[in-house]
Amino acid sequence: MLKIPNHQVAGHKAIDGILGPLIDDSGNFYKPLQNDDRGSNEVSFYESFNSEPRVPKSILKYFPIFHGTKIVNASDGSGLHPHLVLEDVASCYPNPSVMDVKIGSRTWYPQASEEYIKKCLDKDRVTSSITLGFRVSGLKLVGSVANEDDLSWQPDRKFLQNLSAEDVKLLLSKFVSSNMPSEDAAACPDRAFVEKVFGGSNGVLEQLLELKKWFEVQTIFHFYSCSVLMLYDKESLLNGKSSGGAVVKLVDFAHVVDAEGAIDHNFLGGLCSLIKFISDIIASPDDENCISNNNGTKYEH
Ligand SMILES: Nc1ncnc2c1ncn2[C@@H]1O[C@H](COP(=O)(O)OP(=O)(O)OP(=O)(O)O)[C@@H](O)[C@H]1O
Numbered sequence: 001m002l003k004i005p006n007h008q009v010a011g012h013k014a015i016d017g018i019l020g021p022l023i024d025d026s027g028n029f030y031k032p033l034q035n036d037d038r039g040s041n042e043v044s045f046y047e048s049f050n051s052e053p054r055v056p057k058s059i060l061k062y063f064p065i066f067h068g069t070k071i072v073n074a075s076d077g078s079g080l081h082p083h084l085v086l087e088d089v090a091s092c093y094p095n096p097s098v099m100d101v102k103i104g105s106r107t108w109y110p111q112a113s114e115e116y117i118k119k120c121l122d123k124d125r126v127t128s129s130i131t132l133g134f135r136v137s138g139l140k141l142v143g144s145v146a147n148e149d150d151l152s153w154q155p156d157r158k159f160l161q162n163l164s165a166e167d168v169k170l171l172l173s174k175f176v177s178s179n180m181p182s183e184d185a186a187a188c189p190d191r192a193f194v195e196k197v198f199g200g201s202n203g204v205l206e207q208l209l210e211l212k213k214w215f216e217v218q219t220i221f222h223f224y225s226c227s228v229l230m231l232y233d234k235e236s237l238l239n240g241k242s243s244g245g246a247v248v249k250l251v252d253f254a255h256v257v258d259a260e261g262a263i264d265h266n267f268l269g270g271l272c273s274l275i276k277f278i279s280d281i282i283a284s285p286d287d288e289n290c291i292s293n294n295n296g297t298k299y300e301h
């Protein structure tokens with residue numbers, strides 16, 4: 001029995017009869033193939049990635065496992081439709097906090113139509129993509145008590161897209177905090193999980209640095225409009241369960257193109273920028289938890 005995922009934070013969602021991803025109880029994520037080139041491009045990417053001998057084994061864990069394609073009933077009620085069958089990277093978490101960060105200051109690929117390039121450029125300009133090298137595409141922050149809907153915060157995508165550097169710092173700090181998540185800029189994040197989620201030898205920063213090392217040398221693919229997904233489970237971490245630990249996964253390969261022997265400097269630049277934000281949060285003392293608002297006022301604890 002396929003159902004609508006609870007933990008999807010961005011992209012097309014299978015709500016209100018729209019075509020979107022579904023999950024099963026066996027840890028699979030069914031992403032419908034879009035009818036234009038995007039669906040077939042993403043299938044081609046997974047096929048070539050999985051048969052590409054130049055991809056180091058250590059890098060495979062940053063990509064969802066690909067189980068091929070399957071024709072199943074579409075979420076919009078239109079009948080049978082081909083879907084990518086992927087590992088559901090959220091399935092091992094009871095109630096994950098999730099952040100989707102679309103990497104790159106440029107989301108359009110060189111071979112795209114003028115119309116598509118314009119659409120992307122317009123969005124790159126009005127969001128934080130050009131200024132920061134990435135934009136937050138989706139977020140779900142869970143409070144410390146599991147399975148209580150009123151303790152989670154899933155901000156509107158428009159709120160997320162044009163964040164300033166200070167806003168991003170605040171949001172990333174909230175992502176690793178135990179206090180009630182909210183849009184309220186005056187709420188001081190306690191960063192209770194900063195070491196467990198961002199720091200440490202298995203934390204987000206180490207994972208991003210491992211990815212960065214690969215992006216510094218790989219000249220196989222250019223990952224336009226691809227996202228870094230960060231997930232962890234607060235309740236499991238509080239209970240000392242290692243299964244709640246943070247993972248980094250790359251998702252959305254509809255616009256991956258052949259690198260033609262060149263470094264993916266667009267992705268690499270965005271990744272370095274995200275890494276800098278996260279390292280700064282790990283390094284900043286606790287009394288810097290409260291970050292200036294847009295007027296430059298510092299909020300107190
Ligand atoms: N393998 C996966 N396992 C679990 N969740 C996933 C997986 N892939 C994607 N998601 C969830 O779905 C969201 C959207 O994914 P994705 O970007 O692939 O979809 P999309 O419809 O192509 O998005 P867009 O409209 O931004 O191009 C992600 O932010 C994440 O929450």
Ligand SMILES: O=P(O)(O)O[C@@H]1[C@@H](O)[C@H](OP(=O)(O)O)[C@@H](OP(=O)(O)O)[C@H](O)[C@H]1OP(=O)(O)O
Binds near residue numbers: 010137157254
């Ligand atoms: O609607 P489309 O054509 O599928 O394009 C989506 C776009 O609508 C979506 O923006 P938004 O609706 O979420 O604001 C883009 O996501 P971001 O929010 O991360 O920018 C998608 O990336 C677009 O899809 P694509 O990348 O395939 O052009």
